[in-house]
Each structure stands twice: as structure tokens, then as C-alpha cells.
Amino acid sequence: MSHFMRAAVVLLLAGLIVVSGGAASHAADAAKIALVIGNAKYPDNEFVLNDAANDAQDVAKELTRDGFVVEQQINLAGDVMRQTLDRFYARIAPGSVALIFFDGFAIQSNRQTYLLPVDAQIWTEPDVSRDGFSLDAILAEMNTRGAAIKIALIDASRRNPFERRFRRYSAGLAPTITPSNSLVLYSAALGAVVASGQSDHSLFVTELLREMRAPNVSAEQALTNTKNGVIGATNREQVPWLSSSLTTEFSFASIITRPPDNKGGDQTSSKPETQKPACEVPQPDATPSxxxxxxxxxxxxxxxxxxxxxxxxxxxxxxxxxxxxxxxxxxxxxxxxxxxxxxxxxxxxxxxxxxxxxxxxxxxxxxxxxxxxxxxxxxxxxxxxxxxxxxxxxxxxxxxxxxxxxxxxxxxxxxxxxxxxxxxxxxxxxxxxxxxxxxxxxxxxxxxxxxxxxxxxxxx
CATH class of the missing domain: 1.25.40.10 (Tetratricopeptide repeat domain)
Structure with missing residues (x-):
């Protein structure tokens, strides 16, 4: 690995911070906290992912308009990415909405998805967990810090140079273990990759931004619409993966709590799951033709x-x-x-x-x-x-x-x-x-x- 120079020193200066509604360090100033990362300049990749940088900027602007306190970072080396995540965790207040958007390269290892900093040196399987950041761990930490709603938007289902070094196939991304009240959206299906092109914006983020801006639409529906939009635009060649465990409705503009079935109960604490039969048997999905x-x-x-x-x-x-x-x-x-x-x-x-x-x-x-x-x-x-x-x-x-x-x-x-x-x-x-x-x-x-x-x- 010695012939590949690490880019950490240069990239320490590459981050940009966008903060809305006051200093980002004061988590109590806002109920909605977001971290947006666009990793575009991987030295091991043959070209810069311009769409990752541009899309991260556009998503940060949209979230800011929606009332999130947003920190945007571009081209993060490993040490800086770790510090950025720690800063993000520190800003999460109990009961808040916490969102992470990542655009760049990610890789699956041991059934987990790892987000990769730009200076990752991946040559063998153990290198993935050493240099990458587990999405499972990120969501778990968001939950531990008290976030009421956890959202992860991941545009990283790309065929990348790291997998080709030590595998004969591209594994794509793995399903993530989601805490309760979470939304996770990948740009492609589990195990699938989208060919990286030299474009200025990705179709996935274009559809995502369109749906985020739609008025009076829940976040879950917006992400479902994003998925359907990508499927339609690609004639089913690209099928985003969506996982939801939300029990509270949420939109990118506001939080909506489901009213209870009874007229006299607490208007903010209905729990639909506890109102279901204790032993409801779900129907398994049909086998595809x-x-x-x-x-x-x-x-x-x-x-x-x-x-x-x-x-x-x-x-x-x-x-x-x-x-x-x-x-x-x-x-x-x-x-x-x-x-x-x-x-x-x-x-x-x-x-x-x-x-x-x-x-x-x-x-x-x-x-x-x-x-x-x-x-x-x-x-x-x-x-x-x-x-x-x-x-x-x-x-x-x-x-x-x-x-x-x-x-x-x-x-x-x-x-x-x-x-x-x-x-x-x-x-x-x-x-x-x-x-x-x-x-x-x-x-x-x-x-x-x-x-x-x-x-x-x-x-x-």
C-alpha cells in the first residue's frame, strides 16, 4: 500500500460547514439535525464523482430550507470523518430528528454496509471495517443519543475500485439493522450497483429532492415516491431499497403525530403497534414468477x-x-x-x-x-x-x-x-x-x- 499516498493532510481543509438557525454546536436550538457528506475525490478512483459533491450541496440547501440544522462536509478523510460523526452525535438532543445523507463509495462486508472516507486503503476484507464506518453503528448511536426519528439517505451503491482488488464480484450494499422509528433509503437494491458516470447530478438525488419539496407529504411517502420515480425513469434497471420502522408520521417540514383511536386520549402518544392484536400473523410475500x-x-x-x-x-x-x-x-x-x-x-x-x-x-x-x-x-x-x-x-x-x-x-x-x-x-x-x-x-x-x-x- 506504500505506493498509494494518503490524502488526509490536504483533505483536512476541504470541509464546508453550512449551519441554519444558529451555531451547530447547540443541539437544543433545533429539533431537526442533519449531517450531509459528499465524498467525491477518491485517489484510487479514475475520476472525480462530481455528482456526489453537487448533490450533497443541493441536499444540504433543501434540508436547511426545511428547518434542519445542517452540517455539510465534502471529501472527508478518515480522521476528519470520525470527528465529524462525533460532532453530529453530540448535537442530537433527546426527542430530535437526526438525518444523515452520504454520497460517495460504500462497501458491504460481513453483512454490514461501510461508508468509506476518501483516503480508505482497501486491499483485504479486514480493511473494510478498519477504514470504513458502519451504517449499523451510526444508526445505533443516533438512537442511543435519544433521536426520536432516525433517517439515513445513502447514495453509494456504486461499483468501486476497492471491491475489484479482493473480490471477484461487486457485493453492493447490505441491509442495515434499523432501530425503531427509522427510515433508510439506498439508491439501488441490496447487492446491486449502479455504474458510476461522470455526471453532475445523480438521478436518485434529483428524484429525492423533487419529492422532499412536495407539500403535505410524509417523509415515508416522499421516499417511496423517490423509489418509484427512479424505477420508472430507468425502466426498472435501478430499484432503490427502502426500509421503514416509523410509528410516528414525519414530513421534512414538520412532525405529525397520529391521533389516537379514542377521542379522549393523549393526542401525542398513540402507539399503533400496541393496539394491534397480540398475535397477528402476517402474510409472507408471494414467490416471484x-x-x-x-x-x-x-x-x-x-x-x-x-x-x-x-x-x-x-x-x-x-x-x-x-x-x-x-x-x-x-x-x-x-x-x-x-x-x-x-x-x-x-x-x-x-x-x-x-x-x-x-x-x-x-x-x-x-x-x-x-x-x-x-x-x-x-x-x-x-x-x-x-x-x-x-x-x-x-x-x-x-x-x-x-x-x-x-x-x-x-x-x-x-x-x-x-x-x-x-x-x-x-x-x-x-x-x-x-x-x-x-x-x-x-x-x-x-x-x-x-x-x-x-x-x-x-x-x-
Whole structure:
């Protein structure tokens, strides 16, 4: 790495600060706090991302007009980015709205999305977490500081030079674990990338700004409209990813609280989730048709790679993952089978085949795969989570609780393990409500996911 010069000294002077309504250090001066980062000048990239710098400026101006106290920074090196985030956290007052916008390069590693400073030196997998900033950690810190509403707008689903150094494919961005009352929007689908062009403005931010300016529209609807606008403008070639766990309505101009159903209650503290039936069973999403799967841009790209090289296990494993996530389990099994034939000790592939078999009801086959995955890699928390699902479906609740607990010790932020343990605890006669509530606050769709496996939190 010595032949790549770090740009930190020059970039320490590159930040611009835009503050609306008083000094940014006084969090109590405003209820809405925003940090806008546009990283355009990565020395390892062949050209400057002009759209990142321009879009960051435009977003900062729009948020300022909407009453946010905005700090805008351009071209941040790692040390400055860390200091900027710390300053952002310090400005968050309990009950406030906290928003981060990032435009630049990001990369997925160990199922987390890392935002990259301009001086990142990424050559191996461990470099990603060393030089990058975990979006999961940023949202968690926003929540810890007391932000009532957390928003992350990430325009970083770009094919970047770092991934090509140590991977044979571009992994795109990973789903983030969202605290309750959060909104997260990516410019492209999970695992997908948008080709970087030398343009002055991105389509994603152009659509975002248009929707943010719309009067009397909730923030969630504005982001949904942004997603639909990008899909329509690109003929479905670019599909932004949106995750919402909002229970309070919010618009970029004001906060709107849902009125309670009863006429005499507190007008500011209704909790819709507590008014739902205690054991409402969500309906899982339908399995996409063969045509829809074939048209998926990520699947299509991986299929082209496999047509050129049938022994490309990375592309086959990745395609199997996507098939499984979309509940196309038969196709997923074919890909995982092929990977395992080439490498019978691929722990990740064995775990994914275990999970797929568990979802389809082949519980003994699933159990054998999970056990083998854990023999290959005893510390594989995902395999413990998958085996917990198998034991849960087999009615072995004590074994399920142990597997889920072991998985949580390795990954305390696993919504799947928390929900599974809560359900297993409830089915064994215990409460389980704390685990289930925490899992739902982290992933509002977790109950629907488990319903797709044939598991619900309901007890007879």
C-alpha cells in the first residue's frame, strides 16, 4: 500500500460547514439535525464523482430550507470523518430528528454496509471495517443519543475500485439493522450497483429532492415516491431499497403525530403497534414468477457470469442467496448443491442450504447441513441461527433456545436469533415478549420473514 499516498493532510481543509438557525454546536436550538457528506475525490478512483459533491450541496440547501440544522462536509478523510460523526452525535438532543445523507463509495462486508472516507486503503476484507464506518453503528448511536426519528439517505451503491482488488464480484450494499422509528433509503437494491458516470447530478438525488419539496407529504411517502420515480425513469434497471420502522408520521417540514383511536386520549402518544392484536400473523410475500426472477438485474448479471464460467462458485453462491431471499427455494437449492459439490467444506454454503431446507420443511436434511457447517466452522453464528430454526420447527424448543442464545452471544444484533429465541421461549411456556419486541424494533419485517418459514409467535 506504500505506493498509494494518503490524502488526509490536504483533505483536512476541504470541509464546508453550512449551519441554519444558529451555531451547530447547540443541539437544543433545533429539533431537526442533519449531517450531509459528499465524498467525491477518491485517489484510487479514475475520476472525480462530481455528482456526489453537487448533490450533497443541493441536499444540504433543501434540508436547511426545511428547518434542519445542517452540517455539510465534502471529501472527508478518515480522521476528519470520525470527528465529524462525533460532532453530529453530540448535537442530537433527546426527542430530535437526526438525518444523515452520504454520497460517495460504500462497501458491504460481513453483512454490514461501510461508508468509506476518501483516503480508505482497501486491499483485504479486514480493511473494510478498519477504514470504513458502519451504517449499523451510526444508526445505533443516533438512537442511543435519544433521536426520536432516525433517517439515513445513502447514495453509494456504486461499483468501486476497492471491491475489484479482493473480490471477484461487486457485493453492493447490505441491509442495515434499523432501530425503531427509522427510515433508510439506498439508491439501488441490496447487492446491486449502479455504474458510476461522470455526471453532475445523480438521478436518485434529483428524484429525492423533487419529492422532499412536495407539500403535505410524509417523509415515508416522499421516499417511496423517490423509489418509484427512479424505477420508472430507468425502466426498472435501478430499484432503490427502502426500509421503514416509523410509528410516528414525519414530513421534512414538520412532525405529525397520529391521533389516537379514542377521542379522549393523549393526542401525542398513540402507539399503533400496541393496539394491534397480540398475535397477528402476517402474510409472507408471494414467490416471484420465473419471468420476474429472470428480469431481476442482479440475477441476470450473475446468470451471464455463470454462462461464461460454470465453475464460478462465487457467482453461483451469490445467486443462490438471492433466490433463497426471494423464496425461490428450488432454484436456491440447485445453486447451493453445485457449490457444495465443488467444495464439500464450504461452511457458508452448507449453512445456506440448511436454511433453505428448513424453510421448505426438509428438517432432517437441514439439521445434517447445519451440523456439518458447524463442524467446519464452530464459530459460524449464522449456522447456529439456522439450526435454531430447524430445532424450533422440530419442536425441540430447549435446543432452539440454546442455539439462538449461542448465536446472540456472537452477534447481539441478530434480529432473526432474537425473534426465534422469543418464539421458542413462548412455545416452551415462557414469555419471550422482550426478545420478540426487540427483534421487531430492529427489523419490522421479521415476523413476516418467519411466517414464510411456517413459524409464528402465536401459541395455542
Amino acid at each position: 420465473a419471468d420476474d426472477l429472470a428480469k431481476d438485474p442482479v440475477i441476470a448479471d450473475l446468470t451471464r457470469k455463470l454462462a461464461a464460467n460454470a465453475a464460478d462458485t462465487v457467482s453461483r453462491y451469490k445467486r443462490g442467496q438471492i433466490y433463497a431471499i426471494k423464496r425461490a427455494y428450488a432454484l436456491a437449492m440447485q445453486d447451493f448443491d453445485a457449490v457444495i459439490r465443488l467444495d464439500p467444506k464450504d461452511g457458508e454454503a452448507l449453512n445456506n442450504r440448511c436454511w433453505t431446507r428448513a424453510a421448505t420443511g426438509d428438517l432432517q436434511g437441514a439439521l445434517a447441513d447445519c451440523n456439518l457447517a458447524l463442524q467446519v466452522d464452530p464459530g459460524l453464528s449464522d449456522a447456529l441461527d439456522s439450526r435454531g430454526l430447524v430445532n424450533l420447527k422440530l419442536g425441540r424448543t430447549a435446543d432452539a433456545i440454546k442455539d439462538y442464545t449461542d448465536a446472540i452471544q456472537r452477534n447481539p444484533r441478530s434480529s432473526s436469533s432474537l425473534f426465534g429465541r422469543g418464539v421458542a421461549t413462548r412455545k416452551s411456556g415462557g414469555d419471550g415478549a422482550t426478545d420478540i419486541a426487540l427483534a421487531k424494533s430492529m427489523d419490522p419485517n421479521i415476523a413476516k420473514e418467519f411466517a414464510g418459514y411456517g413459524v409464528t409467535e402465536c401459541t395455542p
